[in-house]
Amino acid sequence: MPAATMAVMPVIEARELTKVFRRPDKSEGLRGSLRHLVTRRYTTTSAVDHVSLSIEPGEAVAYVGPNGAGKSTTVKLLSGILVPTSGEVVVGGIVPHRDRIANARQVGVLFGQRTQLWWDLPVRESLALLRDMYGIGPADYRAQLARFDEVLELGELLPVTARKLSLGQRMRADLAAALLHRPGIVYLDEPTIGLDIAVKDRVRDFLRRLVADGTTLILTTHDLGDIEDVCRRIAIIDGGRIIYDGGLDGVKDTFARERCMHVRLTTDVDPQSVAALLPDAEVTPGGSPGEFTIRFDRFVLTAGQVIATASSLAEIDDLLIDEPAIEDVVRKVYSGELELEPAEDGVGAGVGA
Amino acid sequence: MTTTRPIATARMYRRCLGAHLRAALEYEADFWILVVASIMMQATGVIFLGAVFARIPTLAGWTLAEVVLIYSLVVIAEGVGSLCFEGTWYLPWMVNQGDLDYTLVRPYPVVLQTMSGAVGLNGVGNLLTGGLLMAWSLSRVDVDWSPLRIALAVALFLSAVLIKLSVTLASTSACFWVFGASFMLPTALHQVGELAKYPVSVYSAGIRVALTVVIPFAFVSFYPAAAVLGHGQDSWVGLLTPLVAGYCVVVAGAVFRRGLRRYESSGN
Secondary structure, eight states: GGGGOOOOOOOOOEEEEEEEEEOOOSHHHHHHHHHHHHHHOOEEEEEEEEEEEETTTTTTTEEEEEETHHHHHHHHHHHSSSSOSSSEEEEETBOTTHHHHHHOOOOHHHOETTOOOOTTHHHHHHHHHHHHTTOOOOOHHHHHHHHHHHOOGGGGGTBBBGGGOOOHHHHHHHHHHHTTTSSSEEESSSTTTOOOOOHHHHHHHHHHHHTTTEEEEEESOHHHHHHHHSSSEEEEEEEEEEEEEEEEEHHHHHHHHHEEEEEEEEEOOOHHHHHOTTTTTTTOOOSSSSSEEEEEEETTTTTHHHHHHHHSSOOOOEEEEEEOOHHHHHHHHHHOOOOOEEEEEEESTTTTT | OOOOEEEHHHHHHHHHHHHHHHHHHHHHOOOHHHHHHHHHHHHHHHEEEEEHHHOOSOOTBBBHHHHHHHHHHHHHHHHHHHHHHGGGGEEEEHHHHTTTTGGGGSSOOHHHHHTTTTTOOHHHHHHHHHHHHHHHEEEEEEOOOHHHHHHHHHHHHHHHHHHHHHHHHHHGGGGGGGGGGGHHHHHHHHHHHGGGSSOGGOHHHHHHHIIIIIGGGGTHHHHHHHHTTOOOHHHHHHHGGHHHHHHOOOOOOOHHHHHHHOOOEEEE
């Protein structure tokens, strides 16, 4: 939901957040390195470019974009790991990179690509160290372990040394480590990467419960299933800029322009004649005579026009319109196919459009 | 950085270290190799000292027993560094790999998480060697061990260890500014620190000044030893060791914090 429509104070507020990285501009080989010693040229890139986000308590936001779009950098800025080049970030009333200790108590962070478990120690020891760092009492600790055992089957992993865990096991243990201190705000960066279906389902189920319990969640993922299962709001970032921020349905309405209609006519009709009547649509013959699949841009043709055209040829026996999938949109975002207009005023563009 | 609850902070440090110690002790062969190797390395220097003193009675006015005290202070400082603060040496590697990420989102000072991040079992060998050398030296030097002098020795020697640790931290923190070469700098400085195993009065004025003012390695061993032994008319300089230690800790902490603001993590 866009922040403007609600009176609740946002728990995460980023304004014009920008992170510029400076990389030495070296040409190839030794000669290039030597030249760099003398001339010192750098290229700067804005990994995150004037990003504004306003997230309310209890919201679950999917944060998506192609590789290198600035997803992880945003998460690192919000969690205080990186100091922004410019712009402001306030999380739970705290500026995360200034007051890291206070921030650490209210947030839980997971980077799916790397573990926070102590590599040479059994999982149990890692969790005990975190327990002591956060000052979690023995009763609460036991309750948390029981909860993690129930949803993540953590018990069997406790005696295992971190380096001996499989990827899926490691992710379950890492989730427990990130959430041990019951953080109200959780950042998960690719929490299901490389997991098999069964583990993925379990993790998603766990995330749904987390959100149901009122946790504020920012979820960075490549997995479309994660998004639809857990989140109702989605922010899309590309080239360091937010290009969409709003409801999942809004993404469909705004960007899923293609509709797909399956029609079965009572009599056999030549696909060519259908195509001739609908020059703007793509008509492919179906499995049996009289069946067609018609794809059209809903901004060019309406479903009514397509139905009217089809029924002018023969009586319609059956009709099915594919639900436009958020997945198609996000997949196109990732593959760079989607031509997105820049979000209007940054936040909330496209909602209800 | 929390300074409100120093005892809880120290206890947490011990917990982190203890976990790594248990992990390190799982490799029994490694333990013995590291201990024996470190004893051999330190013994080499002692053998050399013995050979030198077989030909000359004193070195710049220092007897063998007095020089061994100086020597042992450096060995002990290195031992404490390896055993309890070995993680400091891994800082450049962690910064390079982006491994500080999680430490920045835990409610415990990043610098302490880093320093407690590893255990160097070679420190056991150093502490054994250094302890034996110090015991041998103190049993032979001519000092009146009043309670006050004992307290002074403890205070000065602890400060000396702090100086050594601070120099290591400040030098490894260079990795926040320069990348590749930063692995070399702490090792080079450590090597310079070996000069402090001998009375700095044997060196030329330039080196003496460098070891006193620029990088105060002389306060790790020479000056505190001189103060405890009451050796020479400049022995009062050693009383400044705690002040120098305080200065070094503050500077090293500031360098680390400034560096941390530049931390860039790493891409995936």
